[in-house]
Amino acid sequence: MRTDELIHALAEDVAVKEREPARTLALGVVVGAVLAGLVFAILLRPRPGIVQVADDLRFLFKFVEGGTLALAGVAICASLMRPSGRLAGRAWLLAVPLGLLLVAVITELLVLPQQTWGARLIGVNWMYCLAFIPVIAVAPLAALLMAMRHGAPSRPELAGAIAGLSAGGIAAFFYALHCPDDSPLFVATWYMLAIAAVTAAGAFAGRRYLRW
Amino acid sequence: MISAREDEWANWMRASLAGDGAAYRVLLEAMSPILRAIARNGFARAGVSVAEADDVLQETLLAIHLKRHTWQQDQPLGPWVAAIARYKLIDHLRRRGRRLEVPIEPLIEILAQAPPEETISDEEVRRLAEALQGRQGEVVRAVAISRRSIGEAAAGLRMSEGAVRVALHRGLKQLATLYRLENA
Known part of the structure; x- marks a missing residue:
């Protein structure tokens, strides 16, 4: 096939319309979040007495952290799924969840006596946290990767990693309903370890699956 | 002059996205010499024979076609095209076990060069x-x-x-x- 023949064929195919990448990504987020909620509902229960802690700042912070991480990640995904998309333009968004976490950790260290730090950090359920955040993140990670595949990320590995970070944020948001450990020291350690694992899995998947 | 050409391309691309096959053909024909130049420059820098650079040209045209929905119509077309050309060039060289360390020139500099002719191999x-x-x-x-x-x-x-x-x-x-x- 000569180049002019290929161009002829491409011009005959002009009528095919594809969905706008941002809309595809939004669809992926919604589907992923719904599936994550379903997996949570099947495997876990909200912790007992959740109503009593509903106005507790430490408890609420876990949702803020997971939510802002997911939102920042998805906004970066929207940029990275276009070929000329750069990380640089939107990477600062990650400063929101990371800054909040830093402030929360420092506040916790200031208000708690030093001898309780260790117990707060270890918590009571860190193995659940490490296991269930990645499990809940599988479906949103798959949905986000499928959406980004519809785009054209010029850095597949990075795009996959940020998809993993977003999926980890979504999973953390749901897991927080179950998690009995509310200290920011716990969140900064175990939640972040679990989310880092999902991010690494996303990078690995992106390298293979997001090429085009 | 050069930015006027990019504006013209963007107009053709908008018409193409609205279903105008004639405008699309004109656009792809206008882009081909430049995409060929990008591919040849890259091959030459990576130390690969430029004879097969038209493979990358065709791969790039296909990618532009299949991913044209990822261009934002209010953005300039040049950087988008250059990003696809660069990705396809690097990907092609990687598959052949070559690496391109040197960044490719901006599209605007390649536009200023004389377009090479097509090889039919x-x-x-x-x-x-x-x-x-x-x-x-x-x-x-x-x-x-x-x-x-x-x-x-x-x-x-x-x-x-x-x-x-x-x-x-x-x-x-x-x-x-x-x-x-x-x-x-």
């Missing part, structure tokens, strides 16, 4: 087009190599126009996949 491409199976292959070959319109191809292959459209689109996607798997 497309054995590999022809082989890939032949390798397309079944109806998709028949339709791609009928439309591309025989230069038929959708309507003519439909009459020739005794298919409905809708079926030809679907087979053509799937065939082009398949062709892009075959390219990627080549030397993978």
